[in-house]
Amino acid sequence: MSEAVRPGAPRAVPYLRQPAFWIVIVLLVVGAVRIAQIAALFFGSFPLATLTAIVMFGLFAVPFWLLLAELDFLEREPAGLRVLAFAWGGLVATSVSIPGSTALDNLIAKLGSPDLAAEWGAALAGPTVEEIAKTLGVVAIVLIARTQVNSVLDGIVYGALVGLGFQIVENVVFAIGAVQQAGLGDRVQPVITTFLVxxxxxxxxxxxLFGALAGAGIGYLVVRRERSRRRRVAVAGLALFGAWASHSLWNSPILRDSFGDSVPAVLAILLLKGLPPLLLVLYLVRRAHDREAAYYVGILATVRDPGLITESELRALGSGSRRGAARRHxxxxxxxxxxxxxxxLQRAQAGLAVELSRGSDGAGACADRVRRHRATLAALGYPEAVEGARSWRHTASTVGTAALALAVLWVALSALGTA
Incomplete structure (x- = not known):
C-alpha cells in the first residue's frame, strides 16, 4: 500500500453513533440561528441588495463546488460529508469569527495602539480567529468519520469546502456592509462592486485556498501513520501556519503603496500576494493525487482483465490531464x-479500485458496471478509453483561456477604478 493512502472506508458509516456528530449538529444549529438573525436584519433593511448578494455569491460558489467535487476523482468524498464541511464554514466558522475577530482587534488596539489595529488588525485578528475556526471543521470531519479521510487529498478537499462555505457567507456580509456604508439605500451597485473585488x-x-492548505496538514496528520506523531503534528501545525500567513499577507498593507494604484500595479499586487499560496496548494494537490493514483491504479493493475481495464486505460486513469485527454479524444x-x-467508464473503474481496496463484496457489482459501460463504448465503435495524440487545439485553448482571464481581470480592475 502507498504510504500516503489507506484503503477506502465502507460506504455505511454509523455517524449517528458518534458523539462528535451530535456535537457538530448542535454547533451547526447554533450557527444557523446566528446567521439567520443576521440575514433577517439584512433583509429588513436592504431586501433587494441582500437577495442580489446571496444569488451572486451563491452562483459564484457553484464552479468551485463542482471543481472540488471532482478533485478527488478516484475516491470521492461522501456527499453528506462535503455538505457538512461547507455548512461548517458557512455557519459555524463565520458565526464564531465575526465576534471573535472583533474582540481580538479590540485587544490589539488596547495592547498596541489604535493605529496598529487600524493598519494591521485585519492582517492579525482575522486570520488568527478564522483559520483556527475553519480548521476545526476538518477536525470535526475526522472525529465523525475518520476512515473517510484516507489520503492527504481528502484533507485538502474538506478544508477547501470549509473555506468555500466561509467565503460565501463572509462575502455576503461584506456586500451588505458596503451597501450600508454607501448610505444610498437599497442599491445593488455596492453589491456588484464587492462581488468584483x-x-x-x-x-x-x-x-x-487557505482552507485547502490547512486541510492538507490535517490529512497528513491522520494518514501518514508511518511517521512519528511529533512529525505529523509539526506538519499539521506548519500547514495551519501557512494558511494563517497566506491570509495575513493577503489582508496586510504590504505592497499596498509600493506600485501605485494603476491597473497593472493592482494586478501585480494580486499576483504577488495570491500566486505563491495558489502554486503551493496546486503542488500539494498534484503530489497527493499522484500518490493516491499510484495506489489505486496499482490495485487495478493486478486485475489483468482487459474487459475491466486495459494497460492504456490504466495509464490514462492515473492522471487528471490524461483522463480529460481520453474524453476529448x-x-x-x-x-x-x-x-x-x-x-x-472511468468513474466505474475508479469505483472498482476503491471496492477492491476495501476487499468488499461491492467489487462484483462495480465490475459489472464497468463491463456495461465498455459495451456502450463498443456499440459506438470506440472500445477503449485512451488518450489520443496531444492536439494543438487544446494547447491553444489553454493559452487562450489564460489570456482571456487576464483580460477580464484587467477590465474588472479598470471598471472598479472608474466606478
Missing amino acids: RGFLAGIWSHT AAASAGREAKLAVRR
Whole structure:
C-alpha cells in the first residue's frame, strides 16, 4: 500500500453513533440561528441588495463546488460529508469569527495602539480567529468519520469546502456592509462592486485556498501513520501556519503603496500576494493525487482483465490531464455520447479500485458496471478509453483561456477604478 493512502472506508458509516456528530449538529444549529438573525436584519433593511448578494455569491460558489467535487476523482468524498464541511464554514466558522475577530482587534488596539489595529488588525485578528475556526471543521470531519479521510487529498478537499462555505457567507456580509456604508439605500451597485473585488478578483486565492492548505496538514496528520506523531503534528501545525500567513499577507498593507494604484500595479499586487499560496496548494494537490493514483491504479493493475481495464486505460486513469485527454479524444473520434461514456467508464473503474481496496463484496457489482459501460463504448465503435495524440487545439485553448482571464481581470480592475 502507498504510504500516503489507506484503503477506502465502507460506504455505511454509523455517524449517528458518534458523539462528535451530535456535537457538530448542535454547533451547526447554533450557527444557523446566528446567521439567520443576521440575514433577517439584512433583509429588513436592504431586501433587494441582500437577495442580489446571496444569488451572486451563491452562483459564484457553484464552479468551485463542482471543481472540488471532482478533485478527488478516484475516491470521492461522501456527499453528506462535503455538505457538512461547507455548512461548517458557512455557519459555524463565520458565526464564531465575526465576534471573535472583533474582540481580538479590540485587544490589539488596547495592547498596541489604535493605529496598529487600524493598519494591521485585519492582517492579525482575522486570520488568527478564522483559520483556527475553519480548521476545526476538518477536525470535526475526522472525529465523525475518520476512515473517510484516507489520503492527504481528502484533507485538502474538506478544508477547501470549509473555506468555500466561509467565503460565501463572509462575502455576503461584506456586500451588505458596503451597501450600508454607501448610505444610498437599497442599491445593488455596492453589491456588484464587492462581488468584483472579493469574488472575482480575490476569490481564487481567498478562504477556499487557505482552507485547502490547512486541510492538507490535517490529512497528513491522520494518514501518514508511518511517521512519528511529533512529525505529523509539526506538519499539521506548519500547514495551519501557512494558511494563517497566506491570509495575513493577503489582508496586510504590504505592497499596498509600493506600485501605485494603476491597473497593472493592482494586478501585480494580486499576483504577488495570491500566486505563491495558489502554486503551493496546486503542488500539494498534484503530489497527493499522484500518490493516491499510484495506489489505486496499482490495485487495478493486478486485475489483468482487459474487459475491466486495459494497460492504456490504466495509464490514462492515473492522471487528471490524461483522463480529460481520453474524453476529448473520444468526443473527436465518436462524438459527445462517446465522451460521456468514457467518463462513466472511468468513474466505474475508479469505483472498482476503491471496492477492491476495501476487499468488499461491492467489487462484483462495480465490475459489472464497468463491463456495461465498455459495451456502450463498443456499440459506438470506440472500445477503449485512451488518450489520443496531444492536439494543438487544446494547447491553444489553454493559452487562450489564460489570456482571456487576464483580460477580464484587467477590465474588472479598470471598471472598479472608474466606478
